[in-house]
Amino acid sequence: MTSAPGESPVRMYHVSKSYMAGQFALQDVSLEIRRGEFVFLTGSSGAGKTTLLELIFAAERPSEGQIVVLGRNVARLGAGGVPALRRRVGVVFQDFKLLDERTVEENVRLALDVVGTPRREARTRVFQLLKSVGLQHRRFHHPRSLSGGEQQRVALARALVNEPEILLADEPTGNLDPELTLGIMDLIASASTRGTTVIVATHDHSLIERYGKRVLRLEGGRIAEDIPATAGVERGVGA
Amino acid sequence: MNRGLILIGIAFANAARGIRQASTTSLLAVLTIAVVLVLIGSAWLLVGNMASLLAEFGGELKLTAYLEGGLSEARQRELAERAGEEPGVLEVELVTREEALVRFERIAGSAELLEGLAENPLPPSLELTLAPAARTKSSIEALEATLATLPGIDELAHGQDWIEGYGRAIALVRGLALGLGCVLGLAALLIVANTIRLAVYARRDELDILALVGASRTFVRVPFLLEGTIQGLLGGLLALALLFGTYELLLPQLQYGLELVLGRAELGFFTKAQACLLVGAGALLGLLGSITAMVGWRSTS
Numbered sequence: 001m002t003s004a005p006g007e008s009p010v011r012m013y014h015v016s017k018s019y020m021a022g023q024f025a026l027q028d029v030s031l032e033i034r035r036g037e038f039v040f041l042t043g044s045s046g047a048g049k050t051t052l053l054e055l056i057f058a059a060e061r062p063s064e065g066q067i068v069v070l071g072r073n074v075a076r077l078g079a080g081g082v083p084a085l086r087r088r089v090g091v092v093f094q095d096f097k098l099l100d101e102r103t104v105e106e107n108v109r110l111a112l113d114v115v116g117t118p119r120r121e122a123r124t125r126v127f128q129l130l131k132s133v134g135l136q137h138r139r140f141h142h143p144r145s146l147s148g149g150e151q152q153r154v155a156l157a158r159a160l161v162n163e164p165e166i167l168l169a170d171e172p173t174g175n176l177d178p179e180l181t182l183g184i185m186d187l188i189a190s191a192s193t194r195g196t197t198v199i200v201a202t203h204d205h206s207l208i209e210r211y212g213k214r215v216l217r218l219e220g221g222r223i224a225e226d227i228p229a230t231a232g233v234e235r236g237v238g239a
Numbered sequence: 240m241n242r243g244l245i246l247i248g249i250a251f252a253n254a255a256r257g258i259r260q261a262s263t264t265s266l267l268a269v270l271t272i273a274v275v276l277v278l279i280g281s282a283w284l285l286v287g288n289m290a291s292l293l294a295e296f297g298g299e300l301k302l303t304a305y306l307e308g309g310l311s312e313a314r315q316r317e318l319a320e321r322a323g324e325e326p327g328v329l330e331v332e333l334v335t336r337e338e339a340l341v342r343f344e345r346i347a348g349s350a351e352l353l354e355g356l357a358e359n360p361l362p363p364s365l366e367l368t369l370a371p372a373a374r375t376k377s378s379i380e381a382l383e384a385t386l387a388t389l390p391g392i393d394e395l396a397h398g399q400d401w402i403e404g405y406g407r408a409i410a411l412v413r414g415l416a417l418g419l420g421c422v423l424g425l426a427a428l429l430i431v432a433n434t435i436r437l438a439v440y441a442r443r444d445e446l447d448i449l450a451l452v453g454a455s456r457t458f459v460r461v462p463f464l465l466e467g468t469i470q471g472l473l474g475g476l477l478a479l480a481l482l483f484g485t486y487e488l489l490l491p492q493l494q495y496g497l498e499l500v501l502g503r504a505e506l507g508f509f510t511k512a513q514a515c516l517l518v519g520a521g522a523l524l525g526l527l528g529s530i531t532a533m534v535g536w537r538s539t540s
Contacts, residue, residue, distance in 0.1 A: 080455065083456075085453075098448075114453050116246040
């Protein structure tokens with residue numbers, strides 16, 4: 001099911017998340033993220049960035065409030081609803097989450113296997129995507145033999161291979177050298193230019209300044225600031 | 240290609256990969272199932288062969304009704320017909336005085352012992368072959384009580400009282416085999432479940448990543464169920480091979496020993512259907528072990 005055209009793919013209404021009674025990881029968060037929008041989530045450690053992302057891809061359920069992702073109410077998703085939602089949401093993590101015993105191609109293909117994509121079609125799509133991240137020559141290598149930047153590009157390819165409507169990235173450059181960071185961020189930003197809604201959690205202010213996108217700053221589980229995108233700072237995007 | 244077939248193919252490929260990756264735990268599961276099935280199979284073979292020996296000897300169990308000397312041939316046939324109508328009687332053979340003499344001569348070598356007598360002293364008799372269900376002490380006693388009331392029947396006799404004890408021994412062994420089978424089966428189930436749970440634990444990262452990219456519960460679980468079933472199948476085949484090898488190795492000695500004690504011994508291995516059942520039991524054990532292991536598993540993503 002696709003959300004209606006024009007409908008914002010992520011909407012939160014007074015969402016709170018508590019893991020222990022009286023302690024909130026997120027508290028009374030309301031927001032709306034539009035289709036194709038690129039949003040940075042920022043804030044200090046423990047501010048609630050990861051929790052907010054986990055709520056969007058239904059790894060967690062809200063304690064209070066409503067979250068509507070791609071037209072589905074996350075709080076009411078059944079056992080079959082979660083996988084269906086996740087096939088439309090790509091996720092990238094700081095620690096890559098790649099399987100060492102599988103090749104690069106197999107790692108990326110995982111996302112296609114779960115939807116029963118025919119093997120030949122899957123190989124073609126994986127090859128094209130690996131080419132777009134500059135790793136087609138490494139497709140038969142195992143992740144362990146790749147650099148951190150290459151591993152993150154593989155993880156990004158896996159997140160994008162199903163052409164998701166939303167791409168979530170939790171500190172995607174946290175483990176990378178500064179020179180690799182921009183390469184990864186440009187790839188993520190290019191997904192946004194193709195219409196994918198992108199949400200990146202980071203505490204790297206240089207990135208936020210460089211890309212000039214909308215910024216949601218979290219503090220103590222609440223949205224402390226919602227800074228709109230800055231006009232004329234698109235220089236880094238898709239570079 | 241049909242999407243369902245593609246998913247089945249992927250499930251089999253993932254199961255094969257799982258077995259390859261966790262070869263030690265897979266081997267452990269196969270061996271566990273094989274050991275349990277060897278024990279159950281041995282008990283099954285023992286009981287099966289004892290039961291067929293009992294059936295063989297039971298076929299020789301006959302009840303003999305000796306008739307009064309002065310009965311006419313017509314009356315003797317009438318009594319034979321009447322006895323044949325009794326429940327549990329499979330067949331009735333009328334042995335006339337002359338036939339009894341011939342049998343005596345055959346057993347004794349000649350009829351010299353009877354030469355001094357004026358006439359054939361052997362009485363006519365009815366030999367009753369009993370149905371398998373009627374070869375118990377209580378059935379025989381009931382039949383004897385009925386036949387004793389018939390006019391013309393002088394005396395009743397049956398041999399092989401040991402059959403009753405043998406039957407009790409069979410029932411005991413069968414009960415023990417069943418109990419042992421249940422206990423061993425349950426133990427194997429738990430061991431296999433724990434072995435597969437270890438495999439699940441070792442691959443939790445993979446399962447979490449699969450859940451992350453939108454794999455359904457079925458997509459994640461089916462390869463593990465297939466793994467368990469394949470391991471069970473291999474365990475069953477290994478058990479069958481071990482049992483057959485042991486049977487072939489011990490058969491000459493066993494047969495010799497039994498022939499010494501019982502006079503003859505026709506031992507048998509599993510029929511094709513029974514062999515399939517044993518291997519199928521292994522597969523079922525593996526499948527149930529996997530199901531037990533998967534119950535309660537929940538992705539952390």
